Amino acid sequence: MNFGSDNQSGASEQVLNAIIAANAGSSSSYGTDEWTHKAELLLAEIFETDLKAYFVTSGTAANCLALSCLVQPWDQIVCHDHAHILNDELTAPEMYTGGARLTGLDIDRPKLSQQALFEYLTTFEGHEPHTPQPRALSITQLSESGCAYSLEEIQALTSLAKKHDMNVHMDGARFANALISLNCSPADMTWKAGVDVLCLGASKNGALAAEAVIFFNKELAKDFEYRRKRAGHLLSKGRLLGAQFCGWLEQNHWLDLAIQSNAQAHKLAQSIQSSCYSELAWPEQKANFGNEVFAFIDNAKIKELRNAGAVFYEWPKRFLPTKDRSDATLVRLVVSFNTSDSELTQFENVLHSSK
Missing domain, CATH: 3.40.640.10 (Type I PLP-dependent aspartate aminotransferase-like (Major domain))
Known part of the structure; x- marks a missing residue:
């Protein structure tokens, strides 16, 4: 992941x-x-x-x-x-x-x-x-x-x-x-x-x-x-x-690669939107975005995801689109042309799981 x-x-x-x-x-x-x-x-x-x-x-x-x-x-x-x-x-x-x-x-x-x-x-x-x-x-x-x-x-x-x-x-x-x-x-x-x-x-x-x-x-x-x-x-x-x-x-190989990464990013964004532990950071991303997904994810869920092996990074606080939140952190997730469906499924399973 x-x-x-x-x-x-x-x-x-x-x-x-x-x-x-x-x-x-x-x-x-x-x-x-x-x-x-x-x-x-x-x-x-x-x-x-x-x-x-x-x-x-x-x-x-x-x-x-x-x-x-x-x-x-x-x-x-x-x-x-x-x-x-x-x-x-x-x-x-x-x-x-x-x-x-x-x-x-x-x-x-x-x-x-x-x-x-x-x-x-x-x-x-x-x-x-x-x-x-x-x-x-x-x-x-x-x-x-x-x-x-x-x-x-x-x-x-x-x-x-x-x-x-x-x-x-x-x-x-x-x-x-x-x-x-x-x-x-x-x-x-x-x-x-x-x-x-x-x-x-x-x-x-x-x-x-x-x-x-x-x-x-x-x-x-x-x-x-x-x-x-x-x-x-x-x-x-x-x-x-x-x-x-x-x-x-x-x-058109360069376009085929971008089509693949964008498609995988859309799947990831949909998973984030449908979870009660996360939300997309920018409303604009619902329309025109590529292979990057910015989201607020609950801090406890971030820990779970990282413990499960997910790699992603926090975004600088000075670029926050809203006031700082104590319960969630703004993160960036980047998808590439070789991101697999299994990675997305594993991420979704952890993101949507309840404890």
């Missing part, structure tokens, strides 16, 4: 086979190989547009290198207060951007709202050169609270950002899960909605260590090759990254 993180699952068989195939013999180095070239062509086909893609091994590197192309060191990046770049990437964003400031909004909501962004940008009283100006907006899809931004929400946020001369970055660590949840096209959720650069995560959804930085606005990518090299993220055997993306994308 491991619901700790989708980072803890391994790679899919199709991705592993692609790595093994690319490993045979020798090939051009530093991303000039046939697999990397093919992966970029596959992405252009999937996103229905001309684009520039670069591959790295971690989400932190992808996000922070992308942001470094969108702002100057004296600028400001606006994001949700729960955002990974603000809370879980140490000071990597500041290091890669040369010191750009991150500002979080809407701590009491599971997603950044258009209203909060509007109020912040329209009442911003900074004056140059004394105050960093907002120059980039970062959206996480799925959000850090497991909820998907609808197409309308993305368009509203990006439209507002563009009116204030801001570039738009999307952290797509769980992009595939959001895509399945919304039942839309990759193009609709990105460049057609105003996104300039997407960090597309494969590591949480069937790859070993593979992330793509995709520039829809290719002018913003002009220095990325140098930034990636300077940061130590240009792999000599880059074909192993390209091969992972080829194996991941071909035959």
Whole structure:
């Protein structure tokens, strides 16, 4: 019963086979190989547009290198207060951007709202050169609270950002899960909605260590090759990254994996909703969510579940959607593509049992 993180699952068989195939013999180095070239062509086909893609091994590197192309060191990046770049990437964003400031909004909501962004940008009283100006907006899809931004929400946020001369970055660590949840096209959720650069995560959804930085606005990518090299993220055997993306994308394998994990997460959410010992934390999750489930679970039941072998983590108290509860704790449970029905059944049996 491991619901700790989708980072803890391994790679899919199709991705592993692609790595093994690319490993045979020798090939051009530093991303000039046939697999990397093919992966970029596959992405252009999937996103229905001309684009520039670069591959790295971690989400932190992808996000922070992308942001470094969108702002100057004296600028400001606006994001949700729960955002990974603000809370879980140490000071990597500041290091890669040369010191750009991150500002979080809407701590009491599971997603950044258009209203909060509007109020912040329209009442911003900074004056140059004394105050960093907002120059980039970062959206996480799925959000850090497991909820998907609808197409309308993305368009509203990006439209507002563009009116204030801001570039738009999307952290797509769980992009595939959001895509399945919304039942839309990759193009609709990105460049057609105003996104300039997407960090597309494969590591949480069937790859070993593979992330793509995709520039829809290719002018913003002009220095990325140098930034990636300077940061130590240009792999000599880059074909192993390209091969992972080829194996991941071909035959819609990436979507099949997300369909599987989302379906298992829905089963888990239904089990939580039907138990008298737990409830979903965010009402929004009943509509648009992917492979993460946030729930209040009675403290005594949490102990039972952990004693039975369940793995999951408590969520930071400062992100609580309601006032702190003494009888229950907010936890995050993450489902992966290889979460089994037996794990879900075992969890449900313990959750619903009475003593």
